[in-house]
Amino acid sequence: MQFWSSRKCRCLAIFMVIYVFYNPTDSGAVDMNSENIDMTLASNELVFLNFYAEWCRFSNLLAPIFNEAADKVKEAFPEPGKVVLGRVDCDRETSIASRFHITKYPTLKVIRNGQLSKREYRGQRSAEAFLEFVKKQLEDPxxxxxxxxxxxxxxxxxxxxxxxxxxxxxxxxxxxxxxxxxxxxxxxxxxxxxxxxxxxxxxxxxxxxxxxxxxxxxxxxxxxxxxxxxxxxxxxxxxxxxVPLVREITFENAEELTEEGLPFLILFHKPDDTDAIKDYKAIIETQLLDEKQNINFLTADGQRFAHPLHHLGKSEDDLPLIAIDSFRHMYMFPKFQDMYQPGKLKQFLQDLYSGKLHREFHYGPDPSGNEVQTEVVMKGTSPPESSFKKLGPSKNRYTLLHKDEL
The missing domain is CATH 3.40.30.10 (Glutaredoxin)
Incomplete structure (x- = not known):
């Protein structure tokens, strides 16, 4: 009897050590390291991680706010295994930073049931906003x-x-x-x-x-x-x-899509023009499926994204229209109805990849021997600078580690 009682006490002690280690009671966010991160991710329904660097100004601004949010979350959800707000010092925990592909500080990532969400947190940075975000994440889906x-x-x-x-x-x-x-x-x-x-x-x-x-x-x-x-x-x-092949771009997801680094092929449409959206999606799915690794296929509400249209010299009256944003320049597909001609949109993409669109921007249209075609191309030889690159991660919000020129 004494043996079983002793064994029971040892098991209870071990359980308490494990519980305290992976569900700390100290205030603020939990420090994550190579020893505790895997168990933390596996044993909690939701883990919200702040990847930071001590030398980063934006990280230092966020730190007290994130710690305050961690305390609010612990108060709202005290039960074990529910939610943990953690922080990762990327200079010390380089293997963890590499594992989560951190390219800017601070980066806020979400792990649900041990699975990394493909979407980072990009909302308001306040303790109240973080708490509301966590509450939303824990709602029955x-x-x-x-x-x-x-x-x-x-x-x-x-x-x-x-x-x-x-x-x-x-x-x-x-x-x-x-x-x-x-x-x-x-x-x-x-x-x-x-x-x-x-x-x-x-x-x-x-x-x-x-x-x-x-x-x-x-x-x-x-x-x-x-x-x-x-x-x-x-x-x-x-x-x-x-997650369809053709997605809708909004101001809420534009930063995320821009950060993926692929050029955009965008259908700008009137809000109620569902026929253009349906046909565009069908053509992409049947003719351009093999291009999905090279470009983001998007639709955009032409009223909400009036600014890019203005830079193209167009307005809502010109919708629907199709354009490429290469993150250097924007190039307009000459005529929307040409989308229905097999191969036309694919050739438009090939002209981007080959540099033809960019070359014609600087030096005028390639010789074609066809006056009508040359005239159409000339109308597209002076594209504006990219509008959507400006919607990528802000210099006033992150310390960017790698800035590839697209």
Whole structure:
């Protein structure tokens, strides 16, 4: 009896040491290092990391704010395994900085269920904003529907993942929820249980269905056919469906897209011109799929992005139109309707890659022997400087470690 009591005490002591080590009670953000970071990431639903350098002015400005936010978060979510705000000194922990591909200070990254979010935190830098961000991240990412009729009212401009399950306490639903937590910024997630979902699947056989943004694309519904218990397999499938080849650029995501470093091929459209968006997406997906590693395919609300249009010498009355922003200059596709001619958009991209667009900008059109074609090209030989490069990471917000000239 004494042996088991002693063994129980030792186990409890070990547990307490581990708990205190990976869930510190000191005030401020938790110092992350090579000894504690992996366990911290694995044992918490959400980890919010501040990558900084002591010599960086912006890091020093952020430090007390992030520490204050850490205290507020601990007060709001005191239970273990929920959320940790951590900080990484990148000069000391160079291997961690390299692992997370840190290129500027301070960088704020989010890890959910041990999985790194592809989106950094780029919002307001205040303790209150950080707390609200954490609260938002910890909200249930899935909305429950009570009847199939509820699904008729979903937003047709959003990409949606729908799950049909017998009940919540299924391992398949646990996998579904974890995937939804990681990808809720890319898709809407909905779920039905029991009677609400039984018309869509036989008992004991839950299913997951992708519903595209039918108002903005020509895509069709698709059912997941892989393992519903395999997190990685389901996540890859959902990510492929939720992150489309053609994305919408907004002022909220422009910094993130610009930082990816790929030139933009942008359709500027009127807010209600869904036909142009659908056709543009369909042409990109059928003719330019092999170019996705070389360029970002985007759509942009021409009213919200009136400034780039102005630099192109265009206004809302000229929409829709297509342009390339190379982060040096902007080049306009001569005529929107030419998009429907097979190969025209691809040639436009090839002219960018070969330097033809840039060469004609400096020296005039290449000899073509065709007066009509030369005249069209000449209209595009004086493009303005890039508008979207200015929406990249600000010099007044970060210390940039690598500034590649694109």
């Amino acid at each position: 899935i909305k429950e529907f009570k009847t199939l009729k509820d699904l008729e009212n979903l937003d047709s401009r959003k990409r949606i993942i729908i799950g049909y399950f017998d009940r919540r306490d299924m391992p398949e639903y646990d996998t579904f929820r974890k995937v939804a937590t990681n990808l809720k910024e890319d898709c809407q997630f909905h779920v039905g249980f029991g009677d609400a979902a039984q018309a869509m699947h036989p008992p004991g056989h839950p299913i997951i269905v992708f519903r595209p943004d039918v108002a903005l694309s020509h895509e069709n519904d698709e059912t997941y056919t892989g393992s519903l218990k395999n997190f990685d397999e389901l996540k890859i499938w959902v990510q492929e469906k939720c």
